[in-house]
Amino acid sequence: MLLQIKNLKVDYGNIEVVRGVDLYINKGECVGIIGESGCGKTTVGLSITKLIPERKGNISSGEILLEDRDILKLDPEELRKIRGKKISYVFQEPFSSLNPVFTIYEQIKEVLEDKKDTNSQIVELFKSVGLEKIIGKKNIYPHELSGGMQQRAMIAMAIASNPSLVVLDEPTTALDVTIQHQILDLIAELKNRMNLSILFISHDLRIVFSIADKIGIMYAGKIVEYGPKEKISSNPAHPYTIGLIDSIPSFEHRKKLFNAIGGRAPLFSDLPKGCKFYPRCRFRIDKCLEKEPELELVSDNHVSRCIRIAYIVSV
Amino acid sequence: MTMHLELLKIDSLHKTFKKHKVTAVDNASFSIFKGEVLGLVGESGCGKSTLAKLILRLIDADKGSIFYKNKDLLKISNGDMRKARKDLQIIFQDPYASLDPSMRIGEVIEEVYSIHKNVSWHERKNKTIELLETVGLGESYLNRLPSELSGGERQRAGIARTLATDPEFIICDEPVSSLDISIQAQILNLLIELQKRKNLTYLFISHDLGIIASVCDRVIVMRSGKFVEEGQCEAIFINPKHDYTKELLTSSIGFLDKKPK
Numbered sequence: 143m144l145l146q147i148k149n150l151k152v153d154y155g156n157i158e159v160v161r162g163v164d165l166y167i168n169k170g171e172c173v174g175i176i177g178e179s180g181c182g183k184t185t186v187g188l189s190i191t192k193l194i195p196e197r198k199g200n201i202s203s204g205e206i207l208l209e210d211r212d213i214l215k216l217d218p219e220e221l222r223k224i225r226g227k228k229i230s231y232v233f234q235e236p237f238s239s240l241n242p243v244f245t246i247y248e249q250i251k252e253v254l255e256d257k258k259d260t261n262s263q264i265v266e267l268f269k270s271v272g273l274e275k276i277i278g279k280k281n282i283y284p285h286e287l288s289g290g291m292q293q294r295a296m297i298a299m300a301i302a303s304n305p306s307l308v309v310l311d312e313p314t315t316a317l318d319v320t321i322q323h324q325i326l327d328l329i330a331e332l333k334n335r336m337n338l339s340i341l342f343i344s345h346d347l348r349i350v351f352s353i354a355d356k357i358g359i360m361y362a363g364k365i366v367e368y369g370p371k372e373k374i375s376s377n378p379a380h381p382y383t384i385g386l387i388d389s390i391p392s393f394e395h396r397k398k399l400f401n402a403i404g405g406r407a408p409l410f411s412d413l414p415k416g417c418k419f420y421p422r423c424r425f426r427i428d429k430c431l432e433k434e435p436e437l438e439l440v441s442d443n444h445v446s447r448c449i450r451i452a453y454i455v456s457v
Numbered sequence: 458m459t460m461h462l463e464l465l466k467i468d469s470l471h472k473t474f475k476k477h478k479v480t481a482v483d484n485a486s487f488s489i490f491k492g493e494v495l496g497l498v499g500e501s502g503c504g505k506s507t508l509a510k511l512i513l514r515l516i517d518a519d520k521g522s523i524f525y526k527n528k529d530l531l532k533i534s535n536g537d538m539r540k541a542r543k544d545l546q547i548i549f550q551d552p553y554a555s556l557d558p559s560m561r562i563g564e565v566i567e568e569v570y571s572i573h574k575n576v577s578w579h580e581r582k583n584k585t586i587e588l589l590e591t592v593g594l595g596e597s598y599l600n601r602l603p604s605e606l607s608g609g610e611r612q613r614a615g616i617a618r619t620l621a622t623d624p625e626f627i628i629c630d631e632p633v634s635s636l637d638i639s640i641q642a643q644i645l646n647l648l649i650e651l652q653k654r655k656n657l658t659y660l661f662i663s664h665d666l667g668i669i670a671s672v673c674d675r676v677i678v679m680r681s682g683k684f685v686e687e688g689q690c691e692a693i694f695i696n697p698k699h700d701y702t703k704e705l706l707t708s709s710i711g712f713l714d715k716k717p718k
Contacts, residue, residue, distance in 0.1 A: 168561035178637035178638065178639060179637055180550070184528045205524070259625070265620065318500035318501055318664065318703060319500065319664060319665075319666070319708045319709055320704055320705065320708045322583075322706035322708065323709075323710065326710070345637060345638060346638070347638065348667075348710045349710055351710075354708045357463075368716075385639060386638060386639060388642070389638045389639050389641065389642035390638070390667065391641075391642075391645065391665065391667035391668045391672075392670065392671065393515065393670040393694055394670075395667075395670065396670065396671065397671070397672070397674075397689070398671075399646045399649060399650070400501065400642035400643075400645060400646050400671075400717040402642035402643045402646055403639040403642070403643075404610060404643070407637075407639075408608050417534065
């Protein structure tokens with residue numbers, strides 16, 4: 143097991159937004175987290191290397207074990223050795239992640255561990271992320287690249303240190319579909335070639351299903367369903383997952399109304415009693431209000447936080 | 458579906474932004490029929506929003522003509538255009554940016570009536586409430602500020618405002634792009650229902666082929682200011698002719714099958 147997140151809880155000024163998340167990532171595996179805005183998915187990603195600003199948020203409990211070492215217990219100096227090296231990040235907006243006043247070459251050079259012969263290392267990196275066009279062009283600044291190229295540069299920086307884990311947080315959301323497709327192909331290719339372990343965070347089911355091996359669906363600060371992607375896509379066992387899949391616009395949907403999820407996600411300051419999805423659920427019964435369900439086994443490696451699994455799976 | 462009346466006919470519409478020497482819309486010609494949903498799909502910067510703005514004369518075209526019910530919108534006075542906008546409306550992408558943050562939702566909608574004067578003063582409030590109910594919000598939203606609404610609710614309020622003039626033709630410019638997927642499905646449902654109930658005509662702009670396929674009858678594929686392919690959705694999506702359309706289709710993950718593989 144490469145990374146184990148156990149019972150992670152994070153609050154922002156007394157409001158708990160990650161309310162007990164468990165997640166495991168094996169070497170060479172891509173785990174996807176799907177959730178809508180404000181469900182806490184980005185906070186989980188940032189918590190992994192304690193990137194949440196201290197004055198804003200606080201990790202109140204939990205363990206994050208990277209190869210059996212608890213990251214949350216490390217001192218700042220040790221953390222610095224992990225951030226961007228053992229665990230690296232790629233965020234949504236490549237342009238705001240890159241420093242506009244340094245050239246791409248300078249920025250990549252900075253993350254290289256081995257400072258000898260940086261040039262040939264950069265050439266190799268550029269080749270592996272499809273940036274052959276700018277090999278040797280040492281004066282290129284971020285603004286001279288397209289969004290897709292910028293994101294390729296970000297990925298080059300993320301893999302430069304041979305990381306154990308790459309956290310990709312909505313890496314293609316700001317990109318056009320054709321570019322998005324290319325970037326996803328690149329990520330999949332790097333994953334296979336370098337045996338990368340990836341945590342892929344996105345709101346877009348279509349994208350996560352195309353790239354992840356295992357998928358966690360997050361709602362109101364907790365994982366509500368988790369399992370191998372084949373099981374989640376062919377046999378979803380949580381009403382929220384079913385609603386999300388029904389909301390995917392597709393050709394098959396021609397001019398028909400969506401079986402959409404009603405209402406809106408609850409505010410963390412005002413969470414409903416019992417199951418947090420109750421107010422929007424199409425399978426709800428009174429018993430759901432009694433207490434928040436635990437994750438129950440659906441089948442091997444497939445769990446759902448719902449007391450009506452048996453019924454849902456049967457219909 | 459009755460699609461005989463040619464509601465809007467665009468002929469050789471052209472726009473170049475001179476400063477940047479970009480031809481955003483390059484001799485575009487097409488028609489939209491009454492009660493039809495015409496999709497316009499393309500990637501960012503292909504000129505699809507510019508085309509929308511040209512049609513409503515929010516920016517000036519270089520040349521061409523825009524016939525709405527056989528009247529050339531490019532040849533009428535500004536005053537007449539203002540009146541025509543009662544019939545031609547637009548729903549924007551970002552409900553955060555298109556609502557005045559200092560105005561209450563009720564005021565936003567009532568204002569439309571005071572501008573277009575199509576409803577008497579004492580009827581305004583009732584009409585406003587009726588509209589809020591049509592879009593699934595209801596009377597309790599009258600006195601709320603946009604900041605008190607979620608993204609989906611704001612887009613509903615935006616749609617209510619659009620409907621206030623009782624338009625025949627609505628340009629939906631990426632109406633759900635900034636919304637979460639569950640909310641996106643709700644808003645698409647609302648737009649589909651309204652279209653059917655009121656026999657509205659939409660020009661539906663989106664970069665997402667899945668969305669285009671689920672709401673449109675016909676589609677135009679646009680790239681760098683030019684139309685590369687046009688036809689019935691079924692034809693275009695099942696049997697695309699142009700390489701760019703093919704590329705868009707293969708890039709659209711999980712598009713053809715409902716459940717992602």
